[in-house]
Amino acid sequence: MNSWFPDVPVIPFEGPDSRNPLSFRHYDAGEVIEGKPMREHLKFASAYWHTMRNGLDDPFGSATARMPWDDGTDSLENAEQRIGAFFEFLEKIGIEYYCFHDRDVAPEGATVEESARNLEHIADVLDRYQNETGKKLLWGTACLFSHPRYVHGAATSCSVDVFAHAGAQVRQAIDVTSRLGGSGYVFWGGREGYSTLLNTDMPRELAHLARFLEMAVDYRNRSGFEGQFYIEPKPKEPTTHQYDFDAAACLNFLREHGLMDSFKLNIETNHATLAGHSMEHELETAAAAGALGSIDANMGHPQLGWDTDHFPTDIYLTTRIMRIVLAMGGLDQGGLNFDAKRRRGSFEPIDLFHAHIAGMDAFARGLKIAAAIREDRRLDDAVQIRYASWDSDLGVSIEAGQVTLEELESHAKSVGEPDLSSGREEMLESIMNDFIR
Ligand code: XLS
Ligand code: NI
Ligand code: NI
DSSP, X not given: OOOSOXXXXXXXXXXXXXXXXXXXXXXXXXXXXXXXXXXXHOOEEEEXXXXXXXXXXXXXXXXXXXXXTOOSSOOHHHHHHHHHHHHHHHHHHTOOEEEEEHHHHSOOOSSHHHHHHHHHHHHHHHHHHHHHHOOEEEEEEOOOSSSGGGTTOSTTOSOHHHHHHHHHHHHHHHHHHHHXXXXXXXXXXXXXXXXXXXXXXXXXXXXXXXXXXXXXXXXXXXXXXXXXXXXXXXXXXXXXXXXXXXXXXXXXXXXXXXXXXXXXXXXXXXXXXXXXXXXXXXXXXXXXXXXXXXXXOOBOXXXXXXXXXXXXXXXXXXXXHHHHHHHTTOOTTOOEEXXXXXXXXXXXXXXXXXXXXXXXXXXXXXXXXXXXXXXXXXXXXXXXXXXXXXXXXXXXXXXXXXXXXXXXXXXXXXXXXXXXXXXXXXXHHHHHHHHOO
């Protein structure tokens, strides 16, 4: 087989003292943490759109990424060649899963039929590579935001014909995802929102979005796709306002339309930041509703205001994420998809390895640190102690819904002014810091 990364070996685990940049210093796939090997805690996926299709252009300059496997055309041959490079990458980096949009892997045709044929053809190729390498599809999705027809949205377009095109695309993408054994399917509402309310019938658009998702659920039930459906919240970009603003907005929408049983959320760090939340906030919100399904593992930059999709290298971030994931007992069918791109200056093919190693090692450290914090118990105990008054007879009865306002009033009279304790925020931060090493 032709090698596109001839100078890169299969990346070995060499331990924290290694000075070899093409090695894992912390990610040791077989190391057992809380009874499970790291590879099961950290179901990493590589995002085809960034790894293979992102030339690293920005609004001020053209693509810089060197991609010797890509001849720059939209041909099926080129699409196949890219897939070869991608699976070589997955094998060498030791990542088991991947994610794609339909249009990342196969070229859009001139008609609905031609696009479908292209996608079917490429699905055969992906299937062959999956069988040869044992790599798996974490989730698939349809790109409903790049083509000019989606300028006013897809499921929320003002045009019913565009809505129909979006339906055709999603039906095919679900089929291909199912055929490739994908464990999930993501709906990210790229342009499902508005640019200005002056031209927008918001209630009508929201009703259309709900209809669209109902149709997708109906199709899944009839087609036998066994993967999990996810919605990926994002507040803005490319549109001014996106309806799937944050976890809370998505949950409200799903509840309003009776779709809670059919969807979970795929939470992305950079989208949380854009919504003015921390990643922890979004994860906790989803987890509290039993709807935390999967994670798009990236991060933003404090000095840049958009979805910059940096690789997640912040150990505090990965620690906080893994604390929540461990507490809920793992992500089930979900995983950690590196929806992340290299910086424009990191344009050599080998930077794909450096970038993913950085993310994987950061998550391995986050996992180990989170497990150590859990074993130590000081942080968990502090929360439990803080709410101890709720374990009293009164607290338990209130939580069970057996107390009236009059009963609260007589209790308040009998206890007098409540005796409160400090929240000890700085002390807890300092305890957390003890583990980051
Ligand atoms: C863009 C989104 C997108 C989804 C998949 O901001 O993160 O990449 O993850 O459509
Ligand atoms: Ni994403
Ligand atoms: Ni994003």
